[in-house]
Amino acid sequence: MPSDFEPITLTGSAEDDISLLDIIDHVLNAGVVIHGSLVISVAGVDLVYLGLNVVLTSVETALRNLRLQDTNEKDTSEKNAMPEGR
Amino acid sequence: MRRVLAYCGFLHGQGTTTPETGVDNSAVSPLAYDRLRLLWSEVEWPFEQGKLQQSAVDFHRVIEHVFRQVAVVPFRLLSVFDDLASLEKFAAEHVAGFVADLERLRDMVQMEAVVYVIAPRAIPNSDSGRAYLEQKAGMLRFAESHAATVREAIQQVSREVHIRQVKSGMRIFALVQRGNEARFRDMVGSVPLPDGVSRRVSGPWPAAEFLSSAVKMPEIAGQR
Numbered sequence: 001m002p003s004d005f006e007p008i009t010l011t012g013s014a015e016d017d018i019s020l021l022d023i024i025d026h027v028l029n030a031g032v033v034i035h036g037s038l039v040i041s042v043a044g045v046d047l048v049y050l051g052l053n054v055v056l057t058s059v060e061t062a063l064r065n066l067r068l069q070d071t072n073e074k075d076t077s078e079k080n081a082m083p084e085g086r
Numbered sequence: 087m088r089r090v091l092a093y094c095g096f097l098h099g100q101g102t103t104t105p106e107t108g109v110d111n112s113a114v115s116p117l118a119y120d121r122l123r124l125l126w127s128e129v130e131w132p133f134e135q136g137k138l139q140q141s142a143v144d145f146h147r148v149i150e151h152v153f154r155q156v157a158v159v160p161f162r163l164l165s166v167f168d169d170l171a172s173l174e175k176f177a178a179e180h181v182a183g184f185v186a187d188l189e190r191l192r193d194m195v196q197m198e199a200v201v202y203v204i205a206p207r208a209i210p211n212s213d214s215g216r217a218y219l220e221q222k223a224g225m226l227r228f229a230e231s232h233a234a235t236v237r238e239a240i241q242q243v244s245r246e247v248h249i250r251q252v253k254s255g256m257r258i259f260a261l262v263q264r265g266n267e268a269r270f271r272d273m274v275g276s277v278p279l280p281d282g283v284s285r286r287v288s289g290p291w292p293a294a295e296f297l298s299s300a301v302k303m304p305e306i307a308g309q310r
Contacts, residue, residue, distance in 0.1 A: 026160075027149075031094075032297070033162050033303055
């Protein structure tokens with residue numbers, strides 16, 4: 001079982017396709033979780049945690065922040081005209 | 087080191103196809119246990135730095151391939167087994183829960199609507215922190231109320247709805263009959279979007295939010 005504390009980087013940014021963030025969010029956060037330990041950094045922010053569950057929660061937070069950043073940028077230029085859909 | 091990466095579980099059915107390759111171009115194989123099929127690959131672990139994004143897409147592609155045909159129970163990407171024997175042991179221990187969930191969620195998909203509050207900007211003076219937090223709390227209540235309105239609007243098409251608060255808004259998960267995805271979108275779209283709130287619908291996804299807790303976080307012998 002993984003006890004490997006190797007850092008993994010998600011190279012996300014506000015410019016990335018939102019559906020890619022959706023995919024990453026879902027494959028990391030949704031479904032059956034088997035234990036593990038990892039160090040992950042998302043968009044250059046190091047997230048150092050021991051338990052996989054805690055890491056996943058933090059990834060959710062990081063992805064949400066990226067989404068918000070993306071949303072805010074779109075809102076600035078489109079005045080709340082966010083399209084709905086995947 | 088090599089590890090066994092599990093993608094998803096589904097019920098054996100005639101004509102269900104599976105992809106040939108998965109993460110890092112590895113061969114995808116089915117593990118059969120009673121009516122349950124678990125798709126798995128042998129992969130190099132941990133994933134190479136910088137490749138996780140591609141691995142996530144590959145992983146998603148495998149699950150999506152099956153999910154387009156039947157209900158699936160997805161595993162999370164960063165969950166791996168020591169070897170095939172461990173996965174076989176896992177399947178033997180948890181087959182009943184997987185089959186029960188897959189039966190219950192047969193023909194169902196998960197649709198999501200995320201309601202974000204457009205965050206107010208902090209004013210850079212000594213009193214701004216409190217004002218900012220109060221404003222933000224008010225906006226969150228606003229999002230909560232909007233989420234409740236959305237919940238009402240989608241009730242007709244949703245067997246079950248879960249709402250979870252996220253940092254700057256609310257995330258709504260709905261269990262919807264396969265084929266009703268467009269109706270779900272229309273119903274969410276029919277709710278007027280108030281100023282200061284942004285909303286996004288996504289799906290269909292595997293109904294992971296609606297898995298039983300024993301399947302979602304299975305107890306494994308010898309595990310902390």
